[in-house]
Amino acid sequence: MTLPTFILKNALRNKRRAALSISSVAVSLFLLVTLQVALRELTLPPPSAGAELRVAVRNKISLTNPLPVRQRGIIEKIPGVESVSPFTWFGGRYKGELGMSFAQFAMDADKLQSVFGEAKMNLEGYERFKATKDACVLGKITADKYHLQVGDSMTLDSTIYPGSLTFHIAGIYAGTPDDRNMLFRQDYLDESIGTPGYVGMWWLKVKSADDMAPVIKAINAAFENTAAEVRAESERNFQLGFISMLGNVKTLIASISTVVVFTLVLVSASTMSMAVRERFRELAILKALGFRRRELFAFILAESFGLAVAGAMVGIGTAYALYTYGNISKMTAGIFVSFEVTPRIMGVAALVAVVLGIVSAVAPSLSVARMSVVNGLKTLD
């Protein structure tokens, strides 16, 4: 027999409790990893190809305030601007669904390739989109979800504009970080709502990275002190600004994570204390046989650590396997399209397990250290 064998036999002497302890750690760490990945996905959306040359221009007051169409000509004339497209939120519901599982935006069909070049589609798709007023292009995830194909029609009831619009699918694109959106033509929207002369916002592409800062500055300056002042910013800053609106969600997830970890520590510490208390007499015998405090502490620590690490391997491993090889879009009903369990998140969860193993061993170890052999021997089995 070796010391590790002795520790293993002790840890597994009550197999049901060991299994439950490992399961509780596993479930908690699985939850922790899930929350951390969700938090990361919400706060750090994956960078999009071409984002470094894209600028978002929105109403300075709020994203929900529209911008006048006349701004387009002014923006297009600013040096460094390559192409400009309107981008208007439609807020449509498909097939009477209560929520919106994909977003729809009206834009300029001629500018799709130049502004959002990462949306890959066959040439026929682009041509059909440009040629047909009621055409739309659909992200592959949404097309797969609803089993839609090129040539199919789809009707959306807008939650912003009166009535509904029917579209014909001109193409199905893929290659963006979130292939769910539907894009259709701004002129179709304008026609259906009586050409109000407003768009939701502008997306534009600059000629080079060096043009980014001057273009942003020039756009902001161009509409200063007008009825529709704008806020132009890089795509990255726009995303971060959008995400900052999720402040409460972030706090909520962080709070739940803290509660998970705290509860985990309490449960594990209690389990270890129980396991050690049951063996007080045996530990007293080990002391009588010559085992020192540090050796007994090592036994308890190894046992506690072993259970925590076993739980961590199961919990983190399951999360990794599920989110890496599973269909996250399907699992989350389309809320998340990517759910990457990064090495950092796995490291944090593993660190929690390590700290858990150590913290859980402290209280029982202190009791054993304080226990005299004589008192320990008096403990009832």
Added chain:
Amino acid sequence: MTEPIVQIRELTKIYAQGEIQVTALDHVTLDIAAGEFLALMGPSGSGKSTLLHIIAGVDRPTSGECRVQGVNVTRLNESELADWRNHNVGFIFQTFNLIPVLTAAENVELPLLLTRLSRAQRRQQVATALAIVGLADRAKHLPRQLSGGQEQRVAIARALVTDPALIVADEPTGNLDSHSAHEVLGVLQSLRQEAGKTIIMVTHDPKAAAFGTRQIHLEKGELSA
């Protein structure tokens, strides 16, 4: 005359229970010679187990001195005392106190895990110890698969596996039937006779005490005979 293996001088142990003080040992002075089989007798609460615990280094006196093989065990710190116990004292308890998840051989091997012996050497010593107590064929049995007498013999094997000079036994036959008790006492007697071990045994039973080479009585913390 050789120096006694155990020299106890003016040993006093007082337990404080709140405001009440209970004197378990009252200025006890005693010498135990090497190779003796001492039966320590007395009624419950007379202090015999306390005396045994102090000699074995698992309890500390309030005052006085206890030397074992020339070492004043009352002066050793916790770590030194643990080390000293491992090398010099073998314990036998009334309730056997074997670890239930370990086999007989593994229980016997426990004290050896603290030594620098190789696995092969440990196995050899365990086999020898189990053979001495007549349980070589039960090495792989778990405690629950053994009778009470066999469990106590495994405990004896565990006590002698490090080859200590002193073996202390606290009511070793208290939980055994007369046949098993006789077997266990026979093993202890042969350890003294054949291996020259010094054995100190606490017992209530005069028949058990008769196996010893000397009997002493404690009464209210004092030696009475």
